[in-house]
Amino acid sequence: MHLPEKLTAKQERIIESAIRLFAEKGYSNTSTAEIAKAAEVSEASIFKQYGTKDKLLLSLIIPCLKELFPAMADEVLHTVMSKAVTFEDFLRGFLKNRVEFISENREIFQVVIKEIVYKEELKNELLPYLSEIVTSRLSKVIAFFRERGEFIDIPADTILKMLFTFVGGFFVSRFVLLNLRSIDDREIEDAIRFVMDGIRK
Amino acid sequence: MHLPEKLTAKQERIIESAIRLFAEKGYSNTSTAEIAKAAEVSEASIFKQYGTKDKLLLSLIIPCLKELFPAMADEVLHTVMSKAVTFEDFLRGFLKNRVEFISENREIFQVVIKEIVYKEELKNELLPYLSEIVTSRLSKVIAFFRERGEFIDIPADTILKMLFTFVGGFFVSRFVLLNLRSIDDREIEDAIRFVMDGIRK
Amino acid sequence: MHLPEKLTAKQERIIESAIRLFAEKGYSNTSTAEIAKAAEVSEASIFKQYGTKDKLLLSLIIPCLKELFPAMADEVLHTVMSKAVTFEDFLRGFLKNRVEFISENREIFQVVIKEIVYKEELKNELLPYLSEIVTSRLSKVIAFFRERGEFIDIPADTILKMLFTFVGGFFVSRFVLLNLRSIDDREIEDAIRFVMDGIRK
Amino acid sequence: MHLPEKLTAKQERIIESAIRLFAEKGYSNTSTAEIAKAAEVSEASIFKQYGTKDKLLLSLIIPCLKELFPAMADEVLHTVMSKAVTFEDFLRGFLKNRVEFISENREIFQVVIKEIVYKEELKNELLPYLSEIVTSRLSKVIAFFRERGEFIDIPADTILKMLFTFVGGFFVSRFVLLNLRSIDDREIEDAIRFVMDGIRK
DNA sequence: AATGAATGAGGATTCATTCAT
DNA sequence: CATGAATGAATCCTCATTCAT
Numbered sequence: 145m146h147l148p149e150k151l152t153a154k155q156e157r158i159i160e161s162a163i164r165l166f167a168e169k170g171y172s173n174t175s176t177a178e179i180a181k182a183a184e185v186s187e188a189s190i191f192k193q194y195g196t197k198d199k200l201l202l203s204l205i206i207p208c209l210k211e212l213f214p215a216m217a218d219e220v221l222h223t224v225m226s227k228a229v230t231f232e233d234f235l236r237g238f239l240k241n242r243v244e245f246i247s248e249n250r251e252i253f254q255v256v257i258k259e260i261v262y263k264e265e266l267k268n269e270l271l272p273y274l275s276e277i278v279t280s281r282l283s284k285v286i287a288f289f290r291e292r293g294e295f296i297d298i299p300a301d302t303i304l305k306m307l308f309t310f311v312g313g314f315f316v317s318r319f320v321l322l323n324l325r326s327i328d329d330r331e332i333e334d335a336i337r338f339v340m341d342g343i344r345k
Numbered sequence: 346m347h348l349p350e351k352l353t354a355k356q357e358r359i360i361e362s363a364i365r366l367f368a369e370k371g372y373s374n375t376s377t378a379e380i381a382k383a384a385e386v387s388e389a390s391i392f393k394q395y396g397t398k399d400k401l402l403l404s405l406i407i408p409c410l411k412e413l414f415p416a417m418a419d420e421v422l423h424t425v426m427s428k429a430v431t432f433e434d435f436l437r438g439f440l441k442n443r444v445e446f447i448s449e450n451r452e453i454f455q456v457v458i459k460e461i462v463y464k465e466e467l468k469n470e471l472l473p474y475l476s477e478i479v480t481s482r483l484s485k486v487i488a489f490f491r492e493r494g495e496f497i498d499i500p501a502d503t504i505l506k507m508l509f510t511f512v513g514g515f516f517v518s519r520f521v522l523l524n525l526r527s528i529d530d531r532e533i534e535d536a537i538r539f540v541m542d543g544i545r546k
Numbered sequence: 547m548h549l550p551e552k553l554t555a556k557q558e559r560i561i562e563s564a565i566r567l568f569a570e571k572g573y574s575n576t577s578t579a580e581i582a583k584a585a586e587v588s589e590a591s592i593f594k595q596y597g598t599k600d601k602l603l604l605s606l607i608i609p610c611l612k613e614l615f616p617a618m619a620d621e622v623l624h625t626v627m628s629k630a631v632t633f634e635d636f637l638r639g640f641l642k643n644r645v646e647f648i649s650e651n652r653e654i655f656q657v658v659i660k661e662i663v664y665k666e667e668l669k670n671e672l673l674p675y676l677s678e679i680v681t682s683r684l685s686k687v688i689a690f691f692r693e694r695g696e697f698i699d700i701p702a703d704t705i706l707k708m709l710f711t712f713v714g715g716f717f718v719s720r721f722v723l724l725n726l727r728s729i730d731d732r733e734i735e736d737a738i739r740f741v742m743d744g745i746r747k
Numbered sequence: 748m749h750l751p752e753k754l755t756a757k758q759e760r761i762i763e764s765a766i767r768l769f770a771e772k773g774y775s776n777t778s779t780a781e782i783a784k785a786a787e788v789s790e791a792s793i794f795k796q797y798g799t800k801d802k803l804l805l806s807l808i809i810p811c812l813k814e815l816f817p818a819m820a821d822e823v824l825h826t827v828m829s830k831a832v833t834f835e836d837f838l839r840g841f842l843k844n845r846v847e848f849i850s851e852n853r854e855i856f857q858v859v860i861k862e863i864v865y866k867e868e869l870k871n872e873l874l875p876y877l878s879e880i881v882t883s884r885l886s887k888v889i890a891f892f893r894e895r896g897e898f899i900d901i902p903a904d905t906i907l908k909m910l911f912t913f914v915g916g917f918f919v920s921r922f923v924l925l926n927l928r929s930i931d932d933r934e935i936e937d938a939i940r941f942v943m944d945g946i947r948k
Numbered sequence: 949a950a951t952g953a954a955t956g957a958g959g960a961t962t963c964a965t966t967c968a969t
Numbered sequence: 970c971a972t973g974a975a976t977g978a979a980t981c982c983t984c985a986t987t988c989a990t
Contacts, residue, residue, distance in 0.1 A: 152953070170463045172373035176981060186955045191982060193953095232545075261462050261521060262371045271522065296546050298538070306539040313514020320462065321472065334499070338507040342543035344433075345497050355971090377964060387972045392965060554974070572865045574775035578960060588976045593961060595974095634947075663864050663923060664773045673924065698948050700940070708941040715916020722864065723874065736901070740909040744945035746835075747899050757950085779985060789951045794986060 157183040158190055163204055167251035170258055171201055205259065208252040209270070211245065213277050231289040232340055239311070239332050246319055247326040257320050279304065310339060358384040359391055364405055368452035371459055372402055406460065409453040410471070412446065414478050432490040433541055440512070440533050447520055448527040458521050480505065511540060559585035560592055565606055569653035572660055573603055607661065610654040611672070613647065615679050633691040634742055641713070641734050648721055649728040659722050681706065712741060760786040761793055766807055770854035773861055774804055808862065811855040812873070814848065816880050834892040835943055842914070842935050849922055850929040860923050882907065913942060 151159070161182035165174040176197055180187040194200040229237075246253045260267050279301075286300045295303060314335055318324045352360070362383035366375040377398055381388040395401040430438075447454045461468050480502075487501045487508075496504060515536055519525045553561070563584035567576040578599055582589040596602040631639075648655045662669050681703075688702045688709075697705060716737055720726045754762070764785035768777040779800050783790040797803040832840075849856045863870050882904075889903045889910075898906060917938055921927045 154954080168465055170373065172371065173464070175979075177979080187981085188955050188957095188983080189953080192955090195982095197981065258463055261517075262459055263374075264369060267522070294546060295544050296542065298535070298544075302535050303544055306535065306544070309514040309518055309536075310511045310539075312518060313510040316517075317510050317513060321468070334503050334507065335510075337499070338511075338543065340543045340545040341497065342539065342541045343496050343499075343504055343507070344541040345495060376962075378962085388964085389966085389972050390970085393971075398964065556975080570867055572775065572867075574773065575866070577958075579958080589960085590962080590976050590978095591974080594976090597961095599960065660865055664861055665776075666771060669924065696948060697946050698944065700937070700946075704937050705946055708937065708946070711916040711920055711938075712913045712941075714920060715912040718919075719912050719915060723870070736905050736909065737912075739901070740913075740945065742945045742947040743899065744941065744943045745898050745901075745906055745909070746943040747897060755949095778983075780983085790985085791951050791953095791987085792949085795950075798986095800985065 154183070154185045154189060155193060158185060158193065158200075159204060162200055163251045163255060166201065166204070167254040167258075170262065171197075171255070172262070201255075201259065204252060205256050205266075208249060208256055209274070211249075212242075212253070212256070213274055231294045232336060234285065234289070235336055235339065236332070239335065240329075242315070243327045243332065246315060250319055250325065253315075254320050254323075257316055278308065282307075307339065310335075355384070355386050355390060356394060359386060359394065359401075360405060363401055364452045364456060367402065367405070368455040368459075371463065372398075372456070373463070402456075402460065405453060406457050409450060409457055410475070412450075413443075413454070413457070414475055432493075432495045433537060435486065435490070436537055436540065437533070440536065441530075443516070444528045444533065447516060451520055451526065454516075455521050455524075458517055479509065483508075508540065511536075556585070556587045556591060557595060560587060560595065560602075561606060564602055565653045565657060568603065568606070569656040569660075572664065573599075573657070574664070603657075603661065606654060607658050610651060610658055611676070613651075614644075614655070614658070615676055633696045634738060636687065636691070637738055637741060638734070641737065642731075644717070645729045645734065648717060652721055652727065655717075656722050656725075659718055680710065684709075709741065712737075757786070757788050757792060758796060761788060761796065761803075762807060765803055766854045766858060769804065769807070770857040770861075773865065774800075774858070775865070804858075804862065807855060808859050811852060811859055812877070814852075815845075815856070815859070816877055834895075834897045835939060837888065837892070838939055838942060839935070842938065843932075845918070846930045846935065849918060853922055853928065856918075857923050857926075860919055881911065885910075910942065913938075 158179065162174075162179050165179055165182060168174075176187050176190055179200075180190055183190075190200065194203060260270060282304055283300060286295075286303055289295065290300055290303075314327075318327050318331075359380065363375075363380050366380055366383060369375075377388050377391055380401075381391055384391075391401065395404060461471060483505055484501060487496075487504055490496065491501055491504075515528075519528050519532075560581065564576075564581050567581055567584060570576075578589050578592055581602075582592055585592075592599075592602065596605060662672060684706055685702060688697075688705055691697065692702055692705075716729075720729050720733075761782065765777075765782050768782055768785060771777075779790050779793055782803075783793055786793075793800075793803065797806060863873060885907055886903060889898075889906055892898065893903055893906075917930075921930050921934075
């Protein structure tokens, strides 16, 4: 995660502690006093830097979102699509890439998910924006493979919805609900198989 | 929802207000004063009835959980399995039944999901219990249809996991994230098709 | 001062303490903790009742203003003017009446003056309103005595301004700057003489 | 205003900002952070220069007081008294001179008045001192014109008090309450007439 | 000489909870 | 039984001030 550079040791401890505590107990159940204590700084230092508790949250969440979603953007997509790969290969690359990213930023991911689910306000601000990004990017990919005749005959945006539902459920259940460190290759393969072929014999 | 019967008007107003507010803003961001005001009772009345704010939450969540998960238990399962239905039929019945139940109890469902995601503590108490219930019940069903040869050749509990992931994502994304009133039949059919056959041609 | 009736003992102690401390140190230099301590109540009790520190201030100031200015309204004015009195008599009655009122409410008067002088915001809200009340009431009186030929030949509103300047300075210097308990009759007579005849032989 | 010479640009910006903000919102409602921001210096610079916020206030107030009151001292008084002028002429010169001075230093005057009214502590330190200065200087003047037979037969210090009350009210109401930039000659003449002859025909 | 970083002490305000009536 | 009154403990946040660089 590319957080603003040139933080002092104390400032780094603040964001570390904040992420850890927000991930563990949720933003609303974490007091600035707790963060200060965990970071071994004064509360005042937190407010000097971030102004409000809310801005502290945003300053953690936003860089994560920027990498979580648009990262799979042009670079990734184009390279993948230019190669002679199947959608299954693309999906495999995508899942492995995102699993790796989330594994490395598991706590921030937890914070992001928890707060999007919990804070109506934040959700309403972010969801349309995220939905737009995801849709616009992925719909190209779907369209690309669809024209190649790789998918069964259902509308592209139905495919998108189902994928989104499953992949979202996949990441959230593993990284947030079960609090797993990572997801192993075997499970990724299970997921890919499920997505590609379903469960019917 | 079978909440304890014989509630006075005031008691009903309290739980209605609590559910509405918890669903909207989350338990942590709702004060007992707000609930009291919305329910047009004194704060003291709430505490007389429920002892603590936490017990109030539990008294809303627990009846919902009891119906949400175990409801699909013996009655449903046995009847379904006894008939000569395919897994697809079972899944259709199950989804429709649960969509109906959640539609009618959307706000409580939102509270349940939000708090399970948010409160590590609550999650740790409930997840093993829920997981046990779901697993024990559904694994019988899976095993039943598996023996009938309806599934591709993957372990039963992999099937269970994938189903759980997808169905959970399905309900949460629609009823919590998107705050939909219900899910129409067409989308249910899309989901069934996705689960059964995946997306590959 | 007619403050809202039916205050509990604690509630009365709150307003007493607030008035005393605001008068002594000014609103901005008095913390709610100090008020609570002086009143021997919890800070929470103050906020339960008044919501904010600002509303507490207003709830002290407004009843005082209502009596301070419009009190000299219809009752006083009409009776005075109906009698065959001179302006000097009217002024004497007015000054004595107001001195008595302020003596009895010296601390609130101090709070009112201090905050009007100090808080731009409060001043801008109150001054136009007060000015309107004073002007509309007193200009009638001035006009009345002016037609009787009691005044030298200067515009009525010049007389009003000079009176306001002097009487304001009189009350503020004595009751606020010098913190006097009251103003004795001799000084009132000096003031009347000054207003009526100036200082030139 | 003769503030200490040789101020660097930064130091000037500090006192300008401080005066402006103190005049506008009052000392207690102005933070050193605000001053630093307005002056475009670091807070630390303010404290390096002035030690404490209180000393900053005093360093603004004291030079003003020195010119506001004693300025009318020896030079002014003697010259005026030596000429064959009436008290009315003296008063006219005095008022015009003070109006000019305050007009040019309106904001500092506002700070001085506001803080004297507001801070019991400051008031108690300054009032006896100021009163002594004013009394000792002006009582000579009053005595001078009194012996010339210009005044009606009331004690000199009663005249002094009334003058002080009116002139104080005059300046404060115009420059502080109404926040006027200056006072025009017509109003000064009205004031002089009022002081000299009162309002009785 | 100037400042960015840091903070202890205190600021107003909110909260879940208790209890006498 | 219901509630108005009351509160201790916490919450987020601000402030004047210090100090190493």
